[in-house]
Amino acid sequence: MANGRGSEEEISLFNDYDFEQLDDYQQSSYKQFEGLDEIKKGSLTMTVLWYYGAVVEEPEDPPQYITPKRISREIKAANAIWRTHNGERAIEFTGIYTGGRDLTPRQNTETLDEEGIIDLIRDARDAYPHADIFVCYLPGENFMGTKAVARAVGRTVDNKLSYLIIMSNGARARVDDSGIKQGQDYFLAHELGHILYFSNYKGDQSDPNPKPSDKGHHRDDTEEGKKNLMAPTAVPYGEIPTLTDEQIKKGLESTFFRDNR
Ligand SMILES: [Zn+2]
Numbered sequence: 001m002a003n004g005r006g007s008e009e010e011i012s013l014f015n016d017y018d019f020e021q022l023d024d025y026q027q028s029s030y031k032q033f034e035g036l037d038e039i040k041k042g043s044l045t046m047t048v049l050w051y052y053g054a055v056v057e058e059p060e061d062p063p064q065y066i067t068p069k070r071i072s073r074e075i076k077a078a079n080a081i082w083r084t085h086n087g088e089r090a091i092e093f094t095g096i097y098t099g100g101r102d103l104t105p106r107q108n109t110e111t112l113d114e115e116g117i118i119d120l121i122r123d124a125r126d127a128y129p130h131a132d133i134f135v136c137y138l139p140g141e142n143f144m145g146t147k148a149v150a151r152a153v154g155r156t157v158d159n160k161l162s163y164l165i166i167m168s169n170g171a172r173a174r175v176d177d178s179g180i181k182q183g184q185d186y187f188l189a190h191e192l193g194h195i196l197y198f199s200n201y202k203g204d205q206s207d208p209n210p211k212p213s214d215k216g217h218h219r220d221d222t223e224e225g226k227k228n229l230m231a232p233t234a235v236p237y238g239e240i241p242t243l244t245d246e247q248i249k250k251g252l253e254s255t256f257f258r259d260n261r
Pocket of ligand 1: 015016017190194217231232
């Protein structure tokens, strides 16, 4: 897609995920699921927070229960893509708690360090701890020294593993004043994919057709591959990425959808 300098800009997602290695105890719990039947429908809940300075398209003078337009669109996009065309397999994502933080976050995405990540996890747990995944919308255009505009991380904080997705303003779908289209609504869906893969009950954390140098992403050496949701570089504004039935099947192998997790 074009950027303000008139050249093709790629919004790269490479290095947009970072999960703490699980310890032996957590790894061993995968084994108890071996041999279980395939699960075809799954649902995940999210605590979604937006901070002062994050552009989320809040309605003017909003009643508190209204989820901002950008966030609604991105959750809708995730629900639309993580299902097979015939609806046989599907993952449903729900913002079980959504809330604006009037706080200026201590950091924005451009300066976010490890301490900032831990702060966000604690803050999200304070807001609503019972969700499967936490999502924070922050100010900032991208992540420290990279082109990544969204990130998924897993961290053990206070002895509990939490998954956090951090969304920057650079990810948002928008048309700027000079008519340049940037961002898209599927970055949240992409980051959710990383968490689904990482939490695979068999411990097989790759995309089903992985990029050889980066197995958490989809192979992108063909035109078809480049359009895939899990390709390392996002499709341009207005294009709808693809997701294969194998990838959805793989997503449904997350421990999130197994009892006793
Ligand atoms: Zn990625």
